[in-house]
Amino acid sequence: MFSRNLAHEANRGVGSSGAQPQPKLGRRTLLRGLGIAMGLPALESLTPVVRSASASATAGGVPGAPVRMAFLFVPNGVIVPNWTPQGQGEDWQLSPTLQSLKPFQSKLNVIGGLAHDNGRGKSDGAGDHARAAATYLTASRPVKTSSRVQLGISVDQIAAQQIAGQTRLPSIELGLVASRNAGSCDSGYSCAYSSNISWRSETQPMSKETQPRLAFERLFSTGDAQTRRERNLVRQSVLDVVSEDARRLIKKVGDTDRRKLDEYFSGLRELEMRIAKTEEQDHAALPDIDVPYGRIDAFKEHSRLMFDIMTVAFQTDATRIATFMLDNAGGNRSYIDVGVKESHHGLSHHRNDPQTVEKLTKIDEYLVQQYAYFLERLDSIEEPGGGTLLDHSMVLYGSALSDGNRHSHDNLPIVLAGSARGQFRTGRHIVCEQETPMGNLFLSMLDAMGTPAQSIGDSSGRLTALA
């Protein structure tokens, strides 16, 4: 009975719709393997993919190490004069705020002039912080609502959906602050807009993981091989049973409910793909880093753990795509590490008061230092075939507001580190024409990732200056 179930299941995906990315091993091969595995210590026929990943992966049609992409978000804008570098093109100096990036100056581009027009109020009125986080990676206008959220797919998810199945997880979403859990977050916008930058579809934000240990376990499932096999086998049989429940349910409901159940289905599909993936992969390569359990309160320790996790995730090819919110939109952290007691968002409405501007500059510098730490980690890892992990990545850092005092959505403070394996020319201060849609940068990044898209949000073309 069991095997019949599986054979039947082998011909279809769990879900009701959508194309199923092809795993490297057919379902039947895998499941037959599972059956044998019950009595045998290891499956020699399943080649470890971690070791072969760099050889087999391609990006932008060029063979070599895979390209990775990370997107970091900081709230509340920056002090623009202290952020903006002197000079342009290849002849430029790092600004005061960006000093800690000095060691990587040749490996990054500071990009000025990009804008998110959809972040502006227009007839939607207030709520610039919610709109900033919402537009950051989607370039789309959020529908102003407290409950029926609607936005657009984000750049990381466009890439993730195309490379799903090649890595254990299509993408990871990290943050330091959980979603606010009472009231509204910003002037009538649902909190979903303020606390997520990654959107799987127009209506589905990707919740972020804020506990490092849980993020780690999700990426590198723990336990010995036997336990994992048993768990995968069990999960597969459970998937078969519950997806039948969902199929029956979905027949009876209207479209909105169907959308909710579709979210459930795509979760099942992803889980199924992961089961196939973990079976293939060699867990001997479990990264040797110490990630403590529970919540971490200290900002610096917390953020660095997250950077470490992203680094090993990229290094082991557990995923190639990460998003990381250092705080939610309009975040109110007090950066006591650098002696600033007042809350970040409160300060950001500085009205050019020199003391407040100074405090904010300290915060800006401090946040960039965390970014520098991540770049340092990435650059310290040599990859097979030459080049560092940083060289093979695109690591975007920035805020979707420039001047936090005035809630400006143009001339955004953006740094893009890593050359995507030589596809971008780095070491420059690129000043785009003002009002260039940020979406143009995303399209170029997607090209470099080998996961091109025709458009995203209000994009109007590619950012040719990068090449």
Place this chain on the structure above:
Amino acid sequence: MSALFARWFVPKILALITISLWAGVSTRAQGGDGDPLADAWPGGGWALIEQYCIDCHNADVQEAELDLSSFEHYESAQANMMVWNRVLQMVRFGAMPPDDVDQPSEAERRTLADSLDRAIYNVSCDLRPKAGRVTARRLNRAEYQNTIRDLFGMRIPVSDDFPSDDVGGGFDNNADVLSMPPMLLEKYFDAAERISTTVVFDPATLQPEQIERAGDGIGVVGESVTESFYGRLLTEGSFAWIEFDLAKSGKYEIRLQGGAGTDDRLPLPFAVYDGQGKPLHVGSFTDSFESSKGQTIRFSREFAEGPQTLIVAALDRAVDDLADAVPFPHLDKLDDEQRKLHREQFGKGLTVDRRYDKKAMQMLIRKWNVEGPTSLRAEDQPRGQDAVIARTPKTDRGRSSESEVEKAAIESLAPLMRRAFRGPVDEAVVKRYAGLVRQAVDREQSFHRGMQIAISAILVSPRFLFRVETADDDAKPDEDGAHRLNDFQLATRLSYFLWSTMPDDELLKLAEENRLRDPAELRKQVERMLLDERARSLATEFASQWFGLRNLEGIERDNQKFPHYDEAIVESMAEETRQLFLHILRENRPVGELLSADYTFVDQRLADFYGLSKERDPDSIPLENGFSRVSLSGTPRRGVLTHASVLTLTSFPTRTSPVQRGKWILENVLGTPPPEPPPNVPELEATKTAAAGATVREQLALHRENPSCASCHRVMDQLGFGFEQFDAIGRYREDAQLDASGELPGGRTFNGGKQLAEILQKTESTRFALTAVEKLLGFALGRELSPDDRCVTEKMVSDCEKGDYPLADLVWQVVSSRPFQYFQPERKDDNVQP
């Protein structure tokens, strides 16, 4: 749709609004010819807009990117409800027109507001109100955790690992916002596996130990000899014993190899005792050393972990029943000296005796084996296990047939699934889950392991994780297209509203008997449920979100200025507010008492913080959790507005914020959130004030000189000033200089928070009751309220006017309302997918 309007919206929003709202228009079939409201519009509302608004908001000049020219058409209100509503808010609030242009008279303002209101909420309350549609609801974190608790009767904390739920419409149980990212589903799998292995214990995971004692491993007290195979032969009056250590408690199998000494002693009765001399087993040897090597006696007993002693001794006469056996009479002989001697001998070997009087030997003890644990002790079984596993399959020589496994699984799973899925479950579905148990047994795993897997599956089924309301196959909608909830659906809505958890057995039983929809029974149930401990969720989930108490978490304070502020006091603050809410709810007191209560609830920490003395109050009523009810007479505090919780969460890290406090009252008491500030105006509150040397009041006065700020801040700031006597963590400050006076519209003046709270309770109790009902209904339904709901909420409030809006009565109004008891199935043309 005018071209001008089209410019306002990106196409997506356009689709959303036009499709859903035009549908609304067509069903209401109002407006247009013969509608007196529409006829009055050109000379009424529109004339005033033309006079006061259109100069700055037309096709050519679009202040705030707002063009009001299409307001000429009365029907466009329905199609552009969001924009009309925003204009209404601005006008009603006095936020527009700004102070530097011509102002309408108060009467004109009211006329404009009323006609805008009617145009938007063009709903006749004489008609039956719409039931409204609720999206499939995923259990949120609290609901999940509570449901697991009640499903298995065990507290298994798992939801801490779940990502926090987003908030929609003010609450984190909003169906439209609760999404299911793949990460969460994976966590549901992890949690389900943890729960199922906690609830059901798989004996196969015990990893049994084997202990063997023979030869010098057996101690003897009294005379004995050692025969050729190192068996111990005991004379009358001697006894044998062993000791060993158990790493785990549980049930162990004991095998004792031995016999009588001689045939003429057969049958030889004996007893086995534990180290305290308590009889564990009685029996008789029927083989003897004289004619055989003896026999093996088997029995099983439960042991605690740690050191154990077993003793075997012959009895004078047979005892048939263990219950009749007496404690070992010679336990005193097994003293420390004996134990020491034995330990010294242990492992050194024995010398075989060649010559001895065989006839004198009463008993042979050759070997002990202790094996286990084979299962947990009864007291170590998970508490929920008995409730989950109705029976285990019968075995025949250690194996069960497929059909027997399936039968036992179905017997256990059917009642569990009915509770977990909150209603009847088809036999075929139960059978599918039972298949998981059978598959596990096929894979040589235990029945218990199979049950764990089936339970995991139940906990990740969409029928558990989501509350989906579908019409029964034979159900017919009423003439308005709405379905009445069936009894199980009603039980589920009820329990998640009042308890944030699954329906209990009583509710399910009533549902099964189709009795829950009977209003008298329903009322009885609501009363029962509100008194139940689980109703505390109305404080922790509902009131905590209404009042924003959850935002206290993570609020930081300058620790130099506020050294008393820490996590412990924050928890006490929040609990005070929750206690007051619960008290007023359970005692069915007027809802306005939340604002004016002259008593409160404090623990010692909060009493000290407030400077209240519990001892001095003779009427102090202690509660269970360290809190007491105390009187506030003679203090400046009254009601939630003067609770430290609310005062803290409406302040900044270094100082108070009259604006935030005023805004809190407008939103949560009066139900009229102030209009949003115009775009790109920096928040005044954010500017640093200390350096300027001005008081907050002076700063705000400056602020109000700006005409576009003044109109709203006039109201907000005045309300907030009333609480200036309380600092940023809610402590009373004795400062003669402090000005806590203010004036409300209509010339109502006050000085201090206590007076303001009393004014609000006296003059605004209807509005407060309406706010409470709106919040309750939104929370109960897990959706944002729509204009259609307004007739319902207003009626609920007016029905409770008698008794000044008692809180439990308002809850009852919600439960008995049409939106709560009916649902509108989604029509195809409601599809707003772009």
